[in-house]
Every structure is written in structure tokens, then in C-alpha cells.
Amino acid sequence: MPIAPQAPKRGSIRKTRPPVVKTSLNNPYVISWSTLEREDIHFIIQTLEDKFKLTGLKKIEDKKRKKTHLVKKQRCSPDFEISEKEKEHDGNLQVSGWTPAHVRKQLVIGVNEVTRALERNELLLVLVCKSVKPAVITSHLIQLSISRNVPACQIPQFSERIAPVIGLKCVLALGFRKNTVDFTEEVRAIIPKVPSLHVPWLQDRIQDPKDSLEAESLESQDKQILDTSFDDLTRLSKRKLAESGQASAATLQPLKIKKLIPNPNKIRKPPKIKKSISK
Numbered sequence: 001m002p003i004a005p006q007a008p009k010r011g012s013i014r015k016t017r018p019p020v021v022k023t024s025l026n027n028p029y030v031i032s033w034s035t036l037e038r039e040d041i042h043f044i045i046q047t048l049e050d051k052f053k054l055t056g057l058k059k060i061e062d063k064k065r066k067k068t069h070l071v072k073k074q075r076c077s078p079d080f081e082i083s084e085k086e087k088e089h090d091g092n093l094q095v096s097g098w099t100p101a102h103v104r105k106q107l108v109i110g111v112n113e114v115t116r117a118l119e120r121n122e123l124l125l126v127l128v129c130k131s132v133k134p135a136v137i138t139s140h141l142i143q144l145s146i147s148r149n150v151p152a153c154q155i156p157q158f159s160e161r162i163a164p165v166i167g168l169k170c171v172l173a174l175g176f177r178k179n180t181v182d183f184t185e186e187v188r189a190i191i192p193k194v195p196s197l198h199v200p201w202l203q204d205r206i207q208d209p210k211d212s213l214e215a216e217s218l219e220s221q222d223k224q225i226l227d228t229s230f231d232d233l234t235r236l237s238k239r240k241l242a243e244s245g246q247a248s249a250a251t252l253q254p255l256k257i258k259k260l261i262p263n264p265n266k267i268r269k270p271p272k273i274k275k276s277i278s279k
Helices: 038-055 065-075 084-092 111-119 136-147 158-166 184-193 209-225 230-247
Strands: 022-026 107-109 123-129 152-155 173-177 256-260
Touching: 038 152, 038 158, 038 184, 107 111, 111 123, 111 136, 111 173, 123 136, 123 158, 123 184, 136 152
Parallel strands: 123 152
Antiparallel strands: 022 256, 107 173, 123 173
């Protein structure tokens, strides 16, 4: 018997996708916080604890707020009656929020608030918790604080000691505003204890009288540049580059290309199992 020819299989062959590779430039410079001495750490934490207890700054969160919301809905019904104990309980409830609002306005709490305040140049001092994981969350504050000439440091066990005093779960970053009145003495006492930060491509921004004279001379040079020709401009630019190269202490380093393959082992997450609702 002759064998009938087989029909061609339908469907397309799955093609293996190439692995997705993300390329980025790796920073050759290592940026890190300056280390504090143990005595300075104890002094900073103790002064802040005493000051927060003295001012009475604390965030009050009403845990029974949801329950009171449900009770209010039930009170709308005509058959609902309020007992004397519930009346006393409702009278003793505290409103959620910060107790002295004017003291809270003088502080900046949290990494996002500190970042925004540093960008606007509104701070006198920045304190960061060392137990932040990953460290990238607070590493950008080093460049920001140097560029705004704001002293900043990293303190170990800062969140563990300060957060329960204020009534928060954690305090990863704390900043003091320039218009502070209640924390002026504490800021003046803490700033001398803060070590200076070092970033290779950013010089110290402390203004000396010599710097002001140099700034005035540069302004006069800029005014002269407007009246010069193109050849003179090229000569002046070369001279400025040579002077800046001698003054800057930063050494240039080659950039390396970093390649990242997300999920190289192709590990898939297990599917979520829906919980059966017990009736």
C-alpha cells in the first residue's frame, strides 16, 4: 500500500531571544562619607535627644482612627446608642500629627525632603543614618552638600536612637533649616564636630577674602573679554585652562563600560496562589 504524504505542521518555530544587556559607564572615583570619632557620635546623638525631649517634638499617630471612622458610620443609624465609656474615650483621643507645628517646620526629615531642601539651598546642617541599605540612597547627598557648602556627616545608629524619641519608625536623614530658632545652639555645637567631605571633582566652597578678590578679578577679565578679538579669546581660554589645571587637585581617570544582564540565570518567580475564601 502506498504511504500517504504527511501534511505540513502548522505553527512557527520559537526563536530564542538574545539576552538583554544594559551598558553604563562605571564611576572610577570612590565617594564615601568621612568617619566620625566615637566621642563626637555620642555628643551629637545625646544633644539631639535632649533637645527633642525638651521641645516635646513628636508625631502622634492615632491607631484607632479606622475604628472611629466605622463608629461614625454606625452612629448615623437611628438605633445606635453611645455609652458613657465611649464618650470618655472619644474625649481623650488626640489628633494625629506633629505636636509643635512651628518646631517641625524648622526641620527637614527624610531623604527626599533633605534632597529638595539642599537643591534650594535652605539648610545649615545635614545628618544621615549609617545603617541605610543600600548605601546609594544617601550617597548623592555628599555632592549636594559640598556644592551648597553645607556640613554633612553620617552617624551610626542615628535612626535607632532618634526615631523613637520623635515618634517615627526610622529617620534616614535629618536637616536643619536656615530659619531655625529652637536649634541654633545645637547646630553651632555640632558643626565643629562634623568632618569635611572630599569629592575629587568638587573643590571646597568655603569663601575666604582671597576668593572674593579673585572673583572680582575674574569679573574684570570677563568684561575685558567682551572687547577683545577672536585670537585674543583663544589665548585667554588657553591661559585659563592652564591655570585651572594647576590649581585643581583632581586627577583624571579612564571610564570603564559596565555591562549588566538582568536575571542571567532566568529564574522565574513562582505563580501567586490565590487563597481560598472560607465560607
